Amino acid sequence: MREVKTLTLVAYMAYLHSQDELSNYIFVDPSLISVGHNTQEVRARNLCSRLMTSKPNQLVLAPFNPRAITIFRSQKNIQTSRKQPIWKTVKCPLQVGVVEYGYYVMRYMRDIITNGSILVTDFIDTRTSYSQLELDEVRMELADFLGGHM
Template sequence: MDSLPNRSVDEDMRNIVNTSIKMYNSHTGKKSSRKSPIWKNLQGTPRQPTNVECGYYVMRFKKDIIHDSGLAFEKKFDKKKEPVVYSQEHIDEVKLEWAEFVNKQLQNK
């Protein structure tokens, strides 16, 4: 989910996610036929224009994955000639949701 170009998956992060999946499966009683998850580098993921928008890009990317009930994001973000681009409207939507969440939390204190 790294929105910076040409990055590889950090080994520590890979281990954290693999362990989390194993713990979740154990907790829910799910049995997996695989020993560990299959990791794929999706080259078509949206790329941030500079190194200061990463938080909003990652949040938007996560939102797209969560709302993708058909799990088609793998095909959407696979290698493409034209990478997916988030418009300013996409990023502003995430900023507004974040601001509303923080405001709600502050009002509850």
């Protein structure tokens, strides 16, 4: 299995968006927020713009390349009046290989949408990994969707 490219993720998001059950979800194009595509400021503006278009109680699905993450190191002792964020631990199935992460991301997005919930911390079983059959379902859905547009 080869590594999934950004365009493949975008195509699968288009497939998920074409389904009728997406009123509670909004997608962020990973190429707009990934390192290497723009400056940090442009990426932040892209993400901010997409978040601003989301509605209350809408879940934002923003996949990105985990190898392209940079760490933001803020200055120490900055006075701020902002509230501290409330972090939620997001659960996902255990990934067993090194190049399957794109397929895991696509399947995970599919599971979130299929479940119909915006609370993703409760229904995912973190003890198991996706089977090859489950990953192949994603590949077949994507192939069928793209084949219908050629």
